[in-house]
Amino acid sequence: MLPFPKCPVCGGEMASKEVEEIVRGGGNTAIIKVQADVCLHCGERLYTPETIARFESIAARLERKDTGVFKEVGISYSVPATA
Numbered sequence: 169m170l171p172f173p174k175c176p177v178c179g180g181e182m183a184s185k186e187v188e189e190i191v192r193g194g195g196n197t198a199i200i201k202v203q204a205d206v207c208l209h210c211g212e213r214l215y216t217p218e219t220i221a222r223f224e225s226i227a228a229r230l231e232r233k234d235t236g237v238f239k240e241v242g243i244s245y246s247v248p249a250t251a
């Protein structure tokens with residue numbers, strides 16, 4: 169799927185998996201399930217340019233709150249260092 173049969177970080181074996189990625193835009197957060205090549209050794213994730221473009225488009229939509237079909241799943245918090 170990608171031009172990396174081995175992990176570019178550690179040289180480990182890559183496997184195609186469905187993963188959850190968190191996308192942020194304008195202080196808003198979305199969780200998206202995508203297909204990625206994941207290193208079985210260090211966990212490095214590699215995405216296709218199409219998937220990265222999708223993240224960017226979702227981040228832009230989050231920024232302008234164009235979240236029409238997005239489903240609300242909870243509230244995100246930022247926790248101060250003193251907590």
Ligand SMILES: [Zn+2]
Pocket residue numbers: 175176177178179180207208209210211212
């Ligand atoms: Zn690796």
